Amino acid sequence: MAGDLVSTLADLKEKEALGIVQDRLSAGDDPLSILDDARRALEIVGKRFADSEYFIPDLVYSGEILKGITDMVKPKLAKAAEVKRLGKVVMGTVAGDIHDIGKDIVVFMLDVSGYEVYDLGVDVPAQKFVEKIKESGAPIVGLSGFLALAFDSMKETVEAIKAAGLRDKVKVMIGGGQMSEEIRKYTGADAYGKDAMAGVTLAQKWVGAK
Amino acid sequence: MEKKWEEMSSDEKQEELFNRWLSPKDPEGNDLKFQNPKAEKTYKERITRIKDAAQLKKAPDRVPVCPLPNMFPTFYYGITPQEAMYDYDKCSAAWKKFVLDFEPDAHMGCAGPGPGKFFEILDYKLYSWPGHGVAPEHSYQCNEGEYMTADGYDALIDDPSNFFSNVYLPRVFGKLEGFRMLPALTGILEMYGVAFNFIPFGLPPVQEAYKALFDAGAEALKWAGSVGGFDGEMAISGFPALLGGFTKVPFDTIGDTLRGTRGIMLDMYRQPDKLIEAMEALTPLMIKMGVGAAQMNGKPVIFIPLHKGADGFLSDEQFKKFYWPYFRKVLIGLIEEGCVPFPVAEGGYNSRLEVIKDLPKGKTIWMFDTTDMARAKKTIGTVACITGNMPTDLLALGTPQQVKDYAKKLIDTAGKGGGYIMTNGAFFDKVKPENVKAMVDFTKKYGVYK
Incomplete structure (x- = not known):
């Protein structure tokens, strides 16, 4: 009999988790229910990270195990699973900065918290943010940056959003390396998040307020 | 008769390396001819100040101050980092202006770009x-x-x-x-x-x-x-130039440029024994890298940039299992050969302070970025010189008065009784020159030990 995928994956037992998935697929289990369990497990991982029980390596590893599970389940899926999402977020590391770890963690945390995240990657020009906001209609924008040069890129990105007439349609949060409340003021963003959880809290506040 | 290097204790070796730093040579190996007697005196005072801060035997005459920039000198001189990387004379001219204008107690050379x-x-x-x-x-x-x-x-x-x-x-x-x-x-x-x-x-x-x-x-x-x-x-x-050389922590050697962050983090789960074996193999190489450079350059301070051991990057257990043991071996290996390791903890190191204080006294200088300096002083600060913490955002966007207020707080807490060097928390690029100036000048005035 297959063990509990939710707790096994949440406890980061890769081999066991993949074994359970294999057993359940062989037994003809619904692939969607497997993915749903995986999603619930990742929620637990996110919560443990928020509680400082898990750290970055644990997030990275859980994401890797999930990838393995998705690879196994995907061929059995009739069509892409429709998941109800809380809201849309456009995320990226601003122009000139190619650091991705912090941004990836926020993307991960938002994703497991139920948000649809458009990850634009690193070194993202201001205009690309603007285009994605237009295209997706996302009400939340996350600007990530590790280097001090990101102060200016963030400011320019916020200005570009304003110039496109979108400033009152989105809330902008910034985070990463040397960011602070002072930098937030400088860039013209709406909020500064000290860590990944702060990003999720902000998104919840903003989506709830809508 | 002078003792041979092999016969010296680690204390004597450290003293010897400080002496070599105090008595610089020209490229031909002769005693360096200073511009004038005042330059020679100032040179020696500056090193002695850093030495006193590092050794924790007595407070220096005042808190040493070393603004440690990344690309700031290029902006200050009016060139781009690109020009500094392609026109070596412009690069050294930019760094020269930085040193002469801000007068730090030690500088990190112009090899950065x-x-x-x-x-x-x-x-x-x-x-x-x-x-x-x-x-x-x-x-x-x-x-x-x-x-x-x-x-x-x-x-x-x-x-x-x-x-x-x-x-x-x-x-x-x-x-x-x-x-x-x-x-x-x-x-x-x-x-x-x-x-x-x-x-x-x-x-x-x-x-x-x-x-x-x-x-x-x-x-x-x-x-x-x-x-x-x-x-x-x-x-x-x-x-004086601060650095005798540079080396890395085995975990960072593998995690930064060999396996990458994601790679090493997965290895901690999937092949922990191999990772540990590899760090053991790299440890003596990392020690030799620092020791060799210190010997060649005749200076004890060895720069060790720290990356993957910061708060949040590893759990306490992961830090104690994968990061600290080999880091400590590198530190001890350097210390035994008279070096003064200079680990630079980018990000926060609050959760590591109790662990890293397991070191001999007066042998290391720790640069902190966002770490709580009052806590650092009470922990690692009891056995090591601490430095850093002037925030980049303050240097970039604050006023000189705000910088002075922050510097005062640092000198009053981290600088109490010696064992502190005033520096920025992270290597900085484009910040306000007047703020860098405020940090240096205020420290020179307010940081005098009475």
């Missing part, structure tokens, strides 16, 4: 640099990747040198592709078979790689003439 053309000659893939993947006015940044694959551990552990020459170098330098064909030099033993080993050197890809190396070497030499001359010129004017 590095020689742009050299990197081009070898087609360096590990970094993007100004004009070569990032904008001319930005600093270089690392392109993380798995330059060592998950199954590469055995090759690294068995023969690190061979792994670097035949696997790692061809991956990070496009022009060294031919090195994949190099023979193992340890196979060159007896008359019979010797020539087989030399066949690769006759093959076009290997010869191409060597041609690129010769060109790169010539460019590096050209650059070294400029940046090496800078240190000497500054010393003559009374400004």
Whole structure:
């Protein structure tokens, strides 16, 4: 009999988790229910990270195990699973900065918290943010940056959003390396998040307020 | 009669390296001729100040202050980081202006930007640099990747040198592709078979790689003439160069540029024993790297940038299992050879303070970025000199008065009784010059120990 995928994956037992998935697929289990369990497990991982029980390596590893599970389940899926999402977020590391770890963690945390995240990657020009906001209609924008040069890129990105007439349609949060409340003021963003959880809290506040 | 190096205790070795730093030589090996007696006096006072802060035996005459920039001198001088990487004379001129205008107690030299053309000659893939993947006015940044694959551990552990020459170098330098064909030099033993080993050197890809190396070497030499001359010129004017060399923590060596962050984090779960074995193999190499440089340059302070051990990057258990044991071995190895390790903890190190204080007293200098300095003073500060913490955002956007207020707080807490050097928390780029000036001048006035 297959063990509990939710707790096994949440406890980061890769081999066991993949074994359970294999057993359940062989037994003809619904692939969607497997993915749903995986999603619930990742929620637990996110919560443990928020509680400082898990750290970055644990997030990275859980994401890797999930990838393995998705690879196994995907061929059995009739069509892409429709998941109800809380809201849309456009995320990226601003122009000139190619650091991705912090941004990836926020993307991960938002994703497991139920948000649809458009990850634009690193070194993202201001205009690309603007285009994605237009295209997706996302009400939340996350600007990530590790280097001090990101102060200016963030400011320019916020200005570009304003110039496109979108400033009152989105809330902008910034985070990463040397960011602070002072930098937030400088860039013209709406909020500064000290860590990944702060990003999720902000998104919840903003989506709830809508 | 003078004691031989091998007969000295680690205390005596440290003293000896400080003495060599205090008595600099010119390129011919003769005693350096200072500009004037005042420059000589100031030079020695500056080093003595840092030495007193580091050794924790007594408070220095005042808190030493060393603003440690990244690309700031280029902006201050009015050139881009790209120009600094491609015009070596402009680079040293920019750093010279920085040192002469701000008068730090020690500087980190002008080797930071590095020689742009050299990197081009070898087609360096590990970094993007100004004009070569990032904008001319930005600093270089690392392109993380798995330059060592998950199954590469055995090759690294068995023969690190061979792994670097035949696997790692061809991956990070496009022009060294031919090195994949190099023979193992340890196979060159007896008359019979010797020539087989030399066949690769006759093959076009290997010869191409060597041609690129010769060109790169010539460019590096050209650059070294400029940046090496800078240190000497500054010393003559009374400004000591801080660093004797640099090395890394084995976990970062693997996690930064071999396996990458993602790679090493997965290895902690999937192949922890291999990771540990590889760190054990790298530990003596990391020690030698620092010790060798300190000996060659005649200066004790060895820079160790810290990355993957910061708060949040590893749990306490992971830090204690994977990071600290080999880090500590490197520190102790350096200390035993008279070096003063200078670990630079970027990000926060609050959760590590209790662990890292397990060190002999007066042997290390710890630079902190966002770490709580009052807590650092009570923990690691009881056995080591601490430095840093002036926030980048304050230097970039604050006022001189705000910088002075922050500096006062640092001197009052971290600087109490000695054992503190005023510096920024993170190596800075474009900040307000008047704020850097405020940090230095205020420390020189307010930081005097009575």
